[in-house]
Amino acid sequence: MSGVVPRLQVRALKKSFGANAVLRGLDLDLAVGEIHALVGGNGAGKSTLSKIIAGIETRDAGALVLDGVPFAPASRRAGQAAGVVMVLQELSVLPTLSVAENLFLHALPARFGDVIDRRRLRTVASAALARVGLAALDPDESAATLGVGHQQLVEIAAGLAQECRVLILDEPTAALTGAEIATLFALLRELRAKGASLLYISHRLDEIGALADRVSVLRDGQLVATLPARETSRERLIELMAGEAAARSVAPAAPTRRGALALRIADLHAGPAVRGVSLDVHAGEIVGLGGLVGAGRTELLRAVFGADRFARGSLQLGPGLTPFRPASTREAVAAGLAFVPEDRMHHGLFAPLSVRRNASVARLPLRRFLPGWLDREAEARETAALLTQLQVRYADPTQPIAELSGGNQQKVVIGRWLRRDVRVWLLDEPTRGVDMAARRGIYALLRERAAAGAAMLVASSDYEELATLCDRIVVLSRGEVAGEFTPATLTPAAFMAAAFRGFAEPAPN
Amino acid sequence: MFRHRATSEFLFLALLLAALVGLFGVLNEHFWSLATLQTVTNRIPSLALAALGMTFVLVAGGIDLSVGSVSAVAGAVFGWCVADRGAPVAMAAGAALAASLVCGLVNGALVNALRMPSFIVTLGLLEGARGVAYLVTSSQTKYLGERLGVLQATPVGGLSVAFLLALALTGIAHFVLTRTVFGRHMVAVGTNEEAALLVGVSPSRVRMIVFAISGVLAGLAGLCHVARLGAADPNAGSGLELSAIAAAVIGGTSLMGGRGSMPATFVGVLIIATLEAGLAHLGVSEPMKRVVTGVVIVGAVAAEAVRARLADRPRKISP
Numbered sequence: 161m162s163g164v165v166p167r168l169q170v171r172a173l174k175k176s177f178g179a180n181a182v183l184r185g186l187d188l189d190l191a192v193g194e195i196h197a198l199v200g201g202n203g204a205g206k207s208t209l210s211k212i213i214a215g216i217e218t219r220d221a222g223a224l225v226l227d228g229v230p231f232a233p234a235s236r237r238a239g240q241a242a243g244v245v246m247v248l249q250e251l252s253v254l255p256t257l258s259v260a261e262n263l264f265l266h267a268l269p270a271r272f273g274d275v276i277d278r279r280r281l282r283t284v285a286s287a288a289l290a291r292v293g294l295a296a297l298d299p300d301e302s303a304a305t306l307g308v309g310h311q312q313l314v315e316i317a318a319g320l321a322q323e324c325r326v327l328i329l330d331e332p333t334a335a336l337t338g339a340e341i342a343t344l345f346a347l348l349r350e351l352r353a354k355g356a357s358l359l360y361i362s363h364r365l366d367e368i369g370a371l372a373d374r375v376s377v378l379r380d381g382q383l384v385a386t387l388p389a390r391e392t393s394r395e396r397l398i399e400l401m402a403g404e405a406a407a408r409s410v411a412p413a414a415p416t417r418r419g420a421l422a423l424r425i426a427d428l429h430a431g432p433a434v435r436g437v438s439l440d441v442h443a444g445e446i447v448g449l450g451g452l453v454g455a456g457r458t459e460l461l462r463a464v465f466g467a468d469r470f471a472r473g474s475l476q477l478g479p480g481l482t483p484f485r486p487a488s489t490r491e492a493v494a495a496g497l498a499f500v501p502e503d504r505m506h507h508g509l510f511a512p513l514s515v516r517r518n519a520s521v522a523r524l525p526l527r528r529f530l531p532g533w534l535d536r537e538a539e540a541r542e543t544a545a546l547l548t549q550l551q552v553r554y555a556d557p558t559q560p561i562a563e564l565s566g567g568n569q570q571k572v573v574i575g576r577w578l579r580r581d582v583r584v585w586l587l588d589e590p591t592r593g594v595d596m597a598a599r600r601g602i603y604a605l606l607r608e609r610a611a612a613g614a615a616m617l618v619a620s621s622d623y624e625e626l627a628t629l630c631d632r633i634v635v636l637s638r639g640e641v642a643g644e645f646t647p648a649t650l651t652p653a654a655f656m657a658a659a660f661r662g663f664a665e666p667a668p669n
Numbered sequence: 670m671f672r673h674r675a676t677s678e679f680l681f682l683a684l685l686l687a688a689l690v691g692l693f694g695v696l697n698e699h700f701w702s703l704a705t706l707q708t709v710t711n712r713i714p715s716l717a718l719a720a721l722g723m724t725f726v727l728v729a730g731g732i733d734l735s736v737g738s739v740s741a742v743a744g745a746v747f748g749w750c751v752a753d754r755g756a757p758v759a760m761a762a763g764a765a766l767a768a769s770l771v772c773g774l775v776n777g778a779l780v781n782a783l784r785m786p787s788f789i790v791t792l793g794l795l796e797g798a799r800g801v802a803y804l805v806t807s808s809q810t811k812y813l814g815e816r817l818g819v820l821q822a823t824p825v826g827g828l829s830v831a832f833l834l835a836l837a838l839t840g841i842a843h844f845v846l847t848r849t850v851f852g853r854h855m856v857a858v859g860t861n862e863e864a865a866l867l868v869g870v871s872p873s874r875v876r877m878i879v880f881a882i883s884g885v886l887a888g889l890a891g892l893c894h895v896a897r898l899g900a901a902d903p904n905a906g907s908g909l910e911l912s913a914i915a916a917a918v919i920g921g922t923s924l925m926g927g928r929g930s931m932p933a934t935f936v937g938v939l940i941i942a943t944l945e946a947g948l949a950h951l952g953v954s955e956p957m958k959r960v961v962t963g964v965v966i967v968g969a970v971a972a973e974a975v976r977a978r979l980a981d982r983p984r985k986i987s988p
Contacts, residue, residue, distance in 0.1 A: 467866060493869030501867050508867070510860045512927065521857055522868050524850045532849050576868070 165228045167192045167357040168213070168244075168326055173222035175208055175381075178593070182208045184381040185222070190326065195348060195358045197368040197389055200378035201401050201656060202453055202621040206361050209378070210328045213359070214246035215239030227325070240266070243325035247318075247332060253303045253311045260285030260299035263318045292317040293343035309336045316344065320351070327351065328359045333367065334454075345371055363452060364663045365394045379403050398660060402652030418631070419443030420479035422615030423464070423584045428473035430456075430463035435639035436473070441584065441615040446606065448630030449619040452659050456639035457619035458502055461586045464617075465499040466492040477584070493522070496583035500574050500590055502619075508573040509561055516557040519543040519572050523579040542579070550575040551601060567598025574602060578609075585609065585616045591625060603629055623652060638662030678921050682936045689940060693947030700950050707827045711897060713942045714820075714831035715740065717935055718890040719909050720916040721835075721842045722883030724934045727917055728846065729879045730859035730926030731787035735776060735794035737909030739884055740891030741802035741902075743769040747892060748811030748901025758816055766888045772798055773884020777877035787876075795910065802903040810902045817896035831893045836935075838886070843931040855879060859926030916941055919969040940965070 168190040175183040183205045190196050198206050211217040213224065215233025224231040226242060233239035236246070253262055261268070263285050269277040285299035292313045297306075306314060316332060329348075333341050348358055348371065360372055368375055372389035377400040384400050425439040433456040441447045449457045463470040466486025475484040477495060486492040489499070501507035510518055516539065525538035544557060550571045554564055561569055574590060590606070591599045606629065610616055620626050626633045627650055635643040635658035643658030693700045719736045726733040743765040750761035772794060779790045815821075820831040846852040857865040858872045866872055887906075894905050920937035922929030944965060948958045 465867070488871050489866050489869045490871045490874075499867050501864075506861070507863045510857055510864055510927075513856070513860055517853070517856075521853070521865075521870075524853055526850065532851060534848050534850060534853065536848070 164192065166190060166225075167227060168231075169223075169225040170209070170213070171223045171225070173209065173212065173224075174220045175205075175212060175217065176220055180593070182381050183212075183219075183222075186378070186381060187383050188376055189386070190357045190359060191374075192357060193352055193355045194373040195352050195360055195371055197372035197375040198359055198361045198378065199363075199365065199368065199375060199397055199401060201623075201659070203380075204378040204401070205381040206378055207330060208381075210246055210330060210359060210361065213239070213326065214244055214328055216246065237266075240324075243323060244328075245320075245324040245326070246328040246330070247316050248330065253306070253314060255302070255304035257303055258300050259289070259297060259303050259306070259314055262303050262314060263288050263299070265318075288317045288320065289314075291320060292347055293340075309340050312336060313340060313344070316347075320347070324356055326357050326359065328361075330361045331363065332360075333362065333364065341367075363660060365397055365660060366664060368397075369394075377401055394660075394664075395657075398656045399653050402656040418445050419613060421476075421481065422478060423617070424476040424481060425460075425464065426474045426476070428460065428463060428470055428475070430459055430468060430470035430473075433459035433639050434463060434470070437636065437639070437641055439617075439634055439641065441617050443583070443613045443615050444610050445632065446610050446616040446618060446630045448626040448633040449617060449636060450621075450623070450626050450633055450655060450659065451636035451642075453621065454638075455636040455659070455662075457636055458588050459639075460636070461499065461588050461617065461619055464492075465489055465497055465586055467499070493580070496581060498522075498577035498580065498582040498585050500577075500585070500587040502588035502592065504566070504570060504573055504593070509569060511562040512560050514558045515547065515552070515554050515561045515564065515572065516540065516543045518561045519546055519576050520579070522576040546575060546578060547572070549578075550605070565595070565598075567594040567601075570594050571598060571601060571605075574605065582609070582614055585614055585618075587616065587618045589620060589622075590618060591620075591622070623655065626650070626655075635659055679930065679933050679936070682920065682933055682940070686936055686940050686943065689943050689947065693943070693950060697947075697950045700947060703827050705946055705950070707823070707829075709939075709942045709946045710828055710832040711821075712945070713938050714829070714835040714893040715890040715897075715906070716909065716912050716916060716941065717835040717938045718838065718886045718893065719906075719913040720920075720934050720938050721838060721931060722886035723910070723913040724917045724920070724922050724929045724931055725842070725846075725855070725879045725886075726787070726883050727914075727922045727924060728859050728926065728929040729855040729875055730862060731780065731876060731879065732791065732914070732924070733776065733880065733883045733887075734788065734791040734910045735772065735798055736883060736887040736890070736913055737906040738795050738798035738802065739769050739772040739887040740894060740906035740909055741904070742772060742798050742805070743888035743891030744895045744901040744905050745802040745805040745811075745903055747817075747895055748813060749805050751813055751816055752811040752901075762817075762892060765892060766885055769884045769888025769891065770881055771884070772887070773881040774877065776884065777880035780876055780880070781873040787880075799903075799907075802905075806901060806903045808903060810900050812900045813895065814899050816899075817892060820893055820896035831896060834889075835893075838889075839931050839935045846929075846931055851875070851878065856927055859928070861927075912941060915966045919966065937969075 166189045170186060170188040173183050173186040186205060186209060200206050208217060212219045215236045215238050231242065233242060233244065260281050264281060269280040269284065271277045282299050289295060289297050289299060294310065294313055303314065312332060332344060336344060352358060362368060368389055374386055375389040375392060375397065376386040377384040377397060379401060420443050421440055422443045423441040425437055428434055428437045437460055451457055459468065462468045464475060466489045476482060477484045484495060505511065520539050520543050525535040525542060527533040527535045540557065547554065552568045552571050554568065561572060591602055594602065606616060618630060627647055633645045633650055634641055635655060637659055640662055642661040645654065719740065722736060723733055746768045747761045747765040750756040750764050751758065776791050776794055779785065780787045820829065822830050824830065846855065854870045854875050857870055858875045862872050891906060895901050916937035917929065917934045918924065919940055920930060920933030922934060944962055945958065948961060
């Protein structure tokens with residue numbers, strides 16, 4: 161590989177979303193005719209890097225050099241024109257079109273001006289499908305009838321239908337069965353033999369050794385190391401992804417007094433994402449939920465809150481272990497649960513409504529003798545006191561909450577529950593997109609509630625947050641509990657190993 | 670700020686109505702008369718009641734296209750009870766309102782159970798309920814005379830009982846929307862259904878109730894129509910749903926949900942009725958009346974869109 165111009169050079173690449181720096185001067189070399197695996201924990205920058213290479217995201221600073229020529233794709237299309245193709249993790253198959261139309265939507269063969277040449281489309285589509293081992297599939301079939309695995313293969317076939325120099329695959333095997341994976345790998349090796357360079361993102365560390373030539377480990381938006389894939393053990397990769405124990409910027413909480421059992425989750429199954437989780441949370445305890453994106457944390461919290469039904473398992477509440485199976489979020493709230501969603505904008509806020517209305521919505525003050533009638537004076541008075549207590553910065557209680565900063569919005573979304581006697585808090589990424597000052601305020605609030613006897617279950621992708629806020633950290637991996645730690649026993653390496661545990665065996669499909 | 674915006678919007682509407690009344694008065698010397706007032710107020714109770722129900726549904730993020738047909742079902746049930754079964758008027762009216770309540774509950778239940786857009790479900794009932802109205806009356810108009818004359822009585826200043834009822838219900842609806850927990854939950858569901866669900870509000874319960882309210886109000890609208898015509902006509906109220914939507918939208922109700930005002934809807938109804946009466950006074954032909962009405966509706970919606978764009982200017986929100 162040395163002495164030859166690399167296929168793609170990434171130099172000092174930087175990218176921030178708001179105040180959040182995702183890539184911090186990242187370097188990477190991709191050789192001609194190699195399969196190059198990319199691994200890293202949540203937020204390491206894998207997806208952002210690939211999207212910048214493919215022209216889907218723009219960069220803030222840094223350079224890309226493709227076959228010795230500076231490369232700056234303005235769009236996904238421009239990237240494809242230069243032979244850089246990315247198969248997206250989220251499926252972009254259009255269910256209303258046929259398989260063939262999906263494959264060649266970017267370049268439908270036409271004649272007489274704009275009439276689609278059906279016969280030629282069929283021929284080229286059949287050829288493309290045959291290459292991904294789907295020769296049996298009718299190209300005229302509606303894409304809606306395909307299973308997820310087949311959709312993924314069609315997606316990859318669409319990527320391969322174009323002549324490509326760089327092919328980027330983001331977790332391509334997540335939805336594939338064993339046979340489909342074998343087909344895919346054979347195909348990728350064939351592409352490599354033809355001189356294409358493949359960037360392969362995966363959480364399944366075992367398949368990397370089997371498939372890739374080299375593997376690069378990313379952490380915090382930087383390259384940690386590039387190593388020969390076959391000689392690098394799974395343990396070594398996890399160690400590199402975890403890195404040194406980061407300096408703790410927030411002092412660990414004084415251990416809270418653990419009270420009686422508040423919530424028992426027993427063998428909970430919910431959808432495909434939660435596959436038998438058992439977990440206890442006690443009064444006064446903050447339990448962290450860690451794991452990779454897609455580990456099933458959000459789905460677990462939603463099922464406990466009654467936002468989604470769960471298929472199997474049971475929930476019990478309080479020291480008396482009262483059985484609890486919420487039919488609605490209304491019941492869950494009445495039973496003393498509270499939920500703070502991950503996606504503040506879409507699931508937490510009533511963006512056009514006033515700060516006051518957003519703050520009061522979890523419990524509206526009633527007039528004493530008129531059931532169902534609002535006491536608007538009390539609403540104004542009580543929410544003003546609450547907003548002061550939460551130190552929310554706002555101009556006017558009647559201004560739309562969309563005008564506030566993210567941190568202040570989040571304080572309202574969490575603090576609105578203080579108007580209820582909440583015994584079990586379910587928080588999903590409670591400090592995402594929140595500045596440091598607001599973050600400290602939120603930590604103080606959660607600790608204060610825990611000290612007052614509330615039980616907390618906090619899902620977080622932020623290792624620091626888990627290590628400093630929580631009394632106990634439970635790691636989920638592919639919908640199952642893969643490890644449990646106390647702040648004393650938690651190390652980045654052990655955490656990372658647990659988070660990847662569920663990916664060790666092939667997907668059951 | 671929110672409150673002030675609503676107030677200025679209401680004033681703008683009231684000014685528009687006053688301008689219309691002034692304009693028609695200048696154009697036609699006979700427009701400003703008690704007779705005109707009576708004509709206008711007699712025509713609007715049906716539309717006003719249907720429009721109030723529509724506003725409930727729209728604020729909660731849905732739409733109810735079945736109100737015209739449901740009003741016909743109520744009229745048909747009333748006519749059948751009185752003319753065919755000889756039932757007392759009160760009992761017949763109760764049966765009519767019960768039938769319209771059932772229609773509303775069916776709308777709500779179908780939207781909830783099938784997780785289908787209310788547009789499609791209520792479009793189904795627009796057809797289905799109309800068919801029921803024909804079946805109940807055997808496709809014939811039932812002549813009832815003065816049986817519902819009580820609604821047509823004019824106890825004060827030439828204003829009918831039906832009009833006063835619509836006015837009173839507007840006040841009650843305004844209170845429900847702005848002063849009750851249920852009203853607040855409607856706004857929450859219409860603004861962001863997922864967020865409402867995640868603070869413990871039940872969107873399906875809210876939807877059920879607003880469709881029930883819309884159904885009953887449509888039924889009352891049907892009875893007002895019967896009272897005015899002295900007959901139960903299975904064709905009654907066709908197109909009522911579109912006029913009701915027009916009134917609500919002129920009143921500033923958002924078709925995207927979460928925003929609306931009952932008094933403003935009522936003024937929207939007055940604007941439509943004044944326009945109709947005024948154009949009739951000027952001797953404008955029926956086709957031309959519809960053209961002008963269409964222009965006014967679109968103009969109002971355009972104004973609403975521009976205002977909404979100004980109000981919801983994309984604000985910088987840190988990620």
